[in-house]
Amino acid sequence: xxxxxxxxxxxxxxxxxxxxxxxxxxxxxxxxxxxxxxxxxxxxxxxxxxxxxxxxxxxxxxxxxxxxxxxxxxxxxxxxxxxxxxxxxxxxxxxxxxxxxxxxxxx
Amino acid sequence: xxxxxxxxxxxxxxxxxxxxxxxxxxxxxxxxxxxxxxxxxxxxxxxxxxxxxxxxxxxxxxxxxxxxxxxxxxxxxxxxxxxxxxxxxxxxxxxxxxxxxxxxxxxxxxxxxxxxxxxx
Numbered sequence: 001x002x003x004x005x006x007x008x009x010x011x012x013x014x015x016x017x018x019x020x021x022x023x024x025x026x027x028x029x030x031x032x033x034x035x036x037x038x039x040x041x042x043x044x045x046x047x048x049x050x051x052x053x054x055x056x057x058x059x060x061x062x063x064x065x066x067x068x069x070x071x072x073x074x075x076x077x078x079x080x081x082x083x084x085x086x087x088x089x090x091x092x093x094x095x096x097x098x099x100x101x102x103x104x105x106x107x
Numbered sequence: 108x109x110x111x112x113x114x115x116x117x118x119x120x121x122x123x124x125x126x127x128x129x130x131x132x133x134x135x136x137x138x139x140x141x142x143x144x145x146x147x148x149x150x151x152x153x154x155x156x157x158x159x160x161x162x163x164x165x166x167x168x169x170x171x172x173x174x175x176x177x178x179x180x181x182x183x184x185x186x187x188x189x190x191x192x193x194x195x196x197x198x199x200x201x202x203x204x205x206x207x208x209x210x211x212x213x214x215x216x217x218x219x220x221x222x223x224x225x226x227x
Contacts, residue, residue, distance in 0.1 A: 034213040043201055043220050049213035087152055091212035095167040098152040
C-alpha cells in the first residue's frame with residue numbers, strides 16, 4: 001500500500017495568514033493526489049484533484065502543487081470558513097489511501 | 108445536482124452483518140464509479156473500496172473477506188455489506204461519487220454519512 005504522510009498534524013493560524021500543508025507519498029503517485037476539507041460533523045468536500053486542479057466553485061485562495069511524491073496545499077489568505085481538517089488522498093493505485101489529516105485551528 | 112443519501116440500521120451487534128444503502132438522485136448510478144469510505148469517531152478517513160459503472164469492484168485488503176459492494180440499477184442505489192462486525196467497525200460510513208480517472212478518481216460528491224455503532 002502507498003502510505004500518505006501529512007505535515008503538520010495540526011497548526012494554528014490567524015485570519016489572513018498564508019497556510020501550507022504538505023503531503024508525502026511513500027512512492028511516486030504522478031499527479032494522482034486529491035485534497036479534501038472536512039468540518040466537524042460534516043462529510044468531506046473536494047477542493048483539488050490531480051494535484052493542482054481546483055474544483056469548480058472552490059475559492060481561488062486554495063491551490064495545490066507538486067508531483068511524484070511531494071505535494072502541497074496552500075491557502076493564500078486564511079478565512080474564517082477555512083478552519084477545518086484537511087486530508088490528502090492518493091488515487092494512483094488501490095487502496096486509495098488518505099493522509100492522517102491536518103487540523104487548522106484559530107490562533 | 109446529484110445528491111447521495113446513505114441509510115442503515117444505526118446499531119448492529121458484534122458478529123452480525125451490516126447492510127447500508129446509498130440512494131442516488133439527480134443522475135444515473137450506472138454513469139459513474141462510486142467509493143465507500145468510513146471514519147471512526149475522532150479519527151481519519153479510511154477507504155473501503157469502489158465499484159465502477161460495470162459492477163467491477165476493488166476492495167481495500169483489510170476488508171476483502173468481509174465486504175461486498177453492489178449496484179441496483181432498478182432502484183438507482185448502491186449497497187455495501189460488511190460481515191462479522193466488531194467494535195472496530197464503529198464509524199460514520201460515506202458513499203461518494205468518483206470523478207473519471209483522468210480527473211484523479213477524486214470523490215466530488217459525498218453523502219451526509221450514516222453512523223454505525225457496533226455494540227451488544
